[in-house]
Amino acid sequence: MSIVKVDFRGPLTRYGNNDGSLSEYELPADSVVTVQDMLDKLGVPSHHVGLVAVNGQKAARSTVLKEGYKIILFPVVAGG
Amino acid sequence: MGYINSVLRVNLTTGEISREGLNRKWADLYYGGKGLGIKYLYQELEPGTDPLSDGNKIILLTGPFTGTIVPCSGKLSVVTKSPLNGAALDCSVGGNIAGELKYAGYDMVILEGKSPEPVYLVIEDGEASLMEAGFLWGRGTLDTEKELLKLHGEGARVLSIGPAGENIIPYACLTSELYRQAGRGGAGAVFGSKNIKAVVVRGTGGVGVADMPGLLKAAQKAMREDLLTDTNLWAYTDGTPMLVEMSQNSGILPTRNFQQATFEGFESLASPSMQKARAGKKACLSCGLGCGNYTVKGAARVEGPEYETLSIGGSNCGIADLEAVVKFNALCDDLGLDTISMGSTIAFAMEMTEKGIKDLGLRFGDVSSYLEAPELVAFRKGKGMELALGVRGLSERYGGREFAMQVKGLEFPGYEPRGSWGMGLAYATAPRGACHMSAWPVAEEAYGERDPYTVEGKAGLVADLQHYNALKFSLILCDFWALSFDLMAELLTPILGREVAAGELELAGERIFNLLRLFNTREGFTGKDDTLPDRIFNQGLVGGPGAGKILPREEFTKMLGEYYRLRGWDANGIPEKDTLIRLELT
Numbered sequence: 283m284s285i286v287k288v289d290f291r292g293p294l295t296r297y298g299n300n301d302g303s304l305s306e307y308e309l310p311a312d313s314v315v316t317v318q319d320m321l322d323k324l325g326v327p328s329h330h331v332g333l334v335a336v337n338g339q340k341a342a343r344s345t346v347l348k349e350g351y352k353i354i355l356f357p358v359v360a361g362g
Numbered sequence: 363m364g365y366i367n368s369v370l371r372v373n374l375t376t377g378e379i380s381r382e383g384l385n386r387k388w389a390d391l392y393y394g395g396k397g398l399g400i401k402y403l404y405q406e407l408e409p410g411t412d413p414l415s416d417g418n419k420i421i422l423l424t425g426p427f428t429g430t431i432v433p434c435s436g437k438l439s440v441v442t443k444s445p446l447n448g449a450a451l452d453c454s455v456g457g458n459i460a461g462e463l464k465y466a467g468y469d470m471v472i473l474e475g476k477s478p479e480p481v482y483l484v485i486e487d488g489e490a491s492l493m494e495a496g497f498l499w500g501r502g503t504l505d506t507e508k509e510l511l512k513l514h515g516e517g518a519r520v521l522s523i524g525p526a527g528e529n530i531i532p533y534a535c536l537t538s539e540l541y542r543q544a545g546r547g548g549a550g551a552v553f554g555s556k557n558i559k560a561v562v563v564r565g566t567g568g569v570g571v572a573d574m575p576g577l578l579k580a581a582q583k584a585m586r587e588d589l590l591t592d593t594n595l596w597a598y599t600d601g602t603p604m605l606v607e608m609s610q611n612s613g614i615l616p617t618r619n620f621q622q623a624t625f626e627g628f629e630s631l632a633s634p635s636m637q638k639a640r641a642g643k644k645a646c647l648s649c650g651l652g653c654g655n656y657t658v659k660g661a662a663r664v665e666g667p668e669y670e671t672l673s674i675g676g677s678n679c680g681i682a683d684l685e686a687v688v689k690f691n692a693l694c695d696d697l698g699l700d701t702i703s704m705g706s707t708i709a710f711a712m713e714m715t716e717k718g719i720k721d722l723g724l725r726f727g728d729v730s731s732y733l734e735a736p737e738l739v740a741f742r743k744g745k746g747m748e749l750a751l752g753v754r755g756l757s758e759r760y761g762g763r764e765f766a767m768q769v770k771g772l773e774f775p776g777y778e779p780r781g782s783w784g785m786g787l788a789y790a791t792a793p794r795g796a797c798h799m800s801a802w803p804v805a806e807e808a809y810g811e812r813d814p815y816t817v818e819g820k821a822g823l824v825a826d827l828q829h830y831n832a833l834k835f836s837l838i839l840c841d842f843w844a845l846s847f848d849l850m851a852e853l854l855t856p857i858l859g860r861e862v863a864a865g866e867l868e869l870a871g872e873r874i875f876n877l878l879r880l881f882n883t884r885e886g887f888t889g890k891d892d893t894l895p896d897r898i899f900n901q902g903l904v905g906g907p908g909a910g911k912i913l914p915r916e917e918f919t920k921m922l923g924e925y926y927r928l929r930g931w932d933a934n935g936i937p938e939k940d941t942l943i944r945l946e947l948t
């Protein structure tokens with residue numbers, strides 16, 4: 283079973299476990315899964331997601347996920 | 363409606379205090395806050411005025427939203443000529459003092475001249491007077507504020523300077539409600555040069571609006587459908603500390619004086635660590651977001667630290683110790699120092715030592731010398747005399763200009779331009795120098811899906827963002843609310859009682875930005891000042907996702923040229939006649 287870990291920040295924590303902590307997401311065995319596929323599957327609205335980090339680096343929505351990857355989803359931000 | 367139509371003018375030299383009408387023609391074109399302040403300053407200041415002379419003025423402004431139920435409208439604008447670089451300076455401070463000023467019966471206050479003795483200004487429901495402030499001189503902002511509240515009642519609001527302002531440190535700030543600052547560009551030093559320690563405001567009046575049911579409806583809708591949605595709520599859940607991890611992951615977290623853009627110790631400064639140390643929340647007047655975090659870490663406590671302090675006072679100084687950064691923040695707030703310029707100056711001094719240029723006793727990662735620095739600076743003691751020069755001043759005295767991280771004398775805030783090329787253009791062209799409040803393209807480039815390592819499309823992006831912020835800070839809305847021009851117009855219409863169009867607001871943003879440019883041009887700034895330190899053009903980033911990246915000088919020059927053309931400015935960065943006519947600036 284291929285598992286990736288997903289962490290949520292800001293208001294997106296509501297899409298994680300109840301306490302907002304790390305969730306695990308199981309990659310389907312027989313298909314290629316991108317960041318975008320995972321967002322769709324988890325029901326996280328794409329327009330509320332800003333930066334996506336995979337293994338500590340910014341990634342694209344098209345980044346393909348592999349076993350053991352650690353993903354952090356950040357909300358869209360403004361200001362500074 | 364929306365305005366009180368009343369301006370308080372205080373001549374500190376003579377002690378004369380007068381009330382005059384608001385210039386309505388200017389208010390129609392510039393609204394309030396930043397825009398209206400720069401219009402008054404442009405008209406009233408003699409070109410070439412020494413910022414620390416009695417000829418300079420300090421203008422405190424509200425906007426048409428201030429004191430109403432419009433969310434996130436609680437900030438006060440401060441406009442003056444910067445002692446750090448002689449450019450137009452506007453900054454803002456949160457809390458409640460702006461609303462209080464309007465409730466006391468004024469849209470704005472103009473402080474001019476120079477008092478022969480330390481004084482503070484008290485405004486109480488229309489009445490204003492200058493009071494002797496000798497007993498406050500030398501005291502920190504926390505103490506000053508507490509003392510003034512004892513004298514004038516807990517309901518009063520205070521804006522004050524600390525010892526840094528009194529001792530005219532060019533990056534001294536103003537503080538309100540203990541922990542909120544008008545931070546950048548040295549407004550505190552202008553207060554100090556005029557011998558004014560504080561402004562105390564108490565008001566019990568109200569603000570009239572043209573169509574109250576209309577405003578209630580518009581404000582409620584804005585709250586429900588826009589403000590309190592997932593687009594903005596990060597400000598409440600985390601606030602700016604969330605940006606530490608985002609900057610780390612996207613390779614723009616300033617580290618060791620911008621030698622690197624990732625920091626091995628970032629986790630101790632990131633939002634999850636901050637949340638563990640959180641002791642409470644705070645909001646400005648009328649704000650539904652409440653981004654303020656009270657933090658207690660070990661023996662240190664502060665409201666903050668915000669991202670800028672965590673990055674510039676943390677990773678950029680090689681400091682991974684949250685308690686130390688909280689302490690640094692609290693010290694700077696109390697002494698009245700801008701944490702960004704102070705942190706940047708310490709980081710520059712640390713690299714000067716590393717490079718063998720000059721040893722001021724500061725080392726990357728060394729907490730004790732880092733925590734000693736703010737007090738030495740604020741009181742101009744020992745090496746504080748040198749650090750008070752800021753990054754540009756130090757580099758002019760000792761060398762190291764290629765890694766002096768400043769533009770037009772203002773030190774860099776917390777975003778690495780080699781990892782966000784549009785941010786490089788924003789720093790180079792911001793009226794007050796390297797500033798993140800003029801435009802913040804990092805949200806789209808480094809944190810978003812736009813390629814950060816290209817100049818394509820960035821000139822237009824930066825210009826648009828500059829107009830957006832110029833207008834937003836003139837209506838005075840908080841930068842953390844990502845609302846559209848349309849929504850701003852919907853909120854302004856019932857206040858003013860006339861149909862406001864989004865296009866009118868967008869054009870006003872461009873007008874305000876151009877007026878700032880005219881001010882700086884009159885002061886002798888040219889296109890040559892729109893540049894970045896050599897490090898950004900020549901030295902590849904060390905490590906992280908942007909390893910090896912520079913912002914190539916020819917690409918930067920191309921982007922800047924395109925930006926001037928788009929703006930209708932000539933090759934020297936001076937607005938063309940047609941542009942001025944189009945923007946009603948002639």
Ligand code: SF4
Nearest residue numbers: 645646649652653840
């Ligand atoms: S989001 Fe923060 S800074 Fe902005 S108005 Fe609210 S509390 Fe003040």
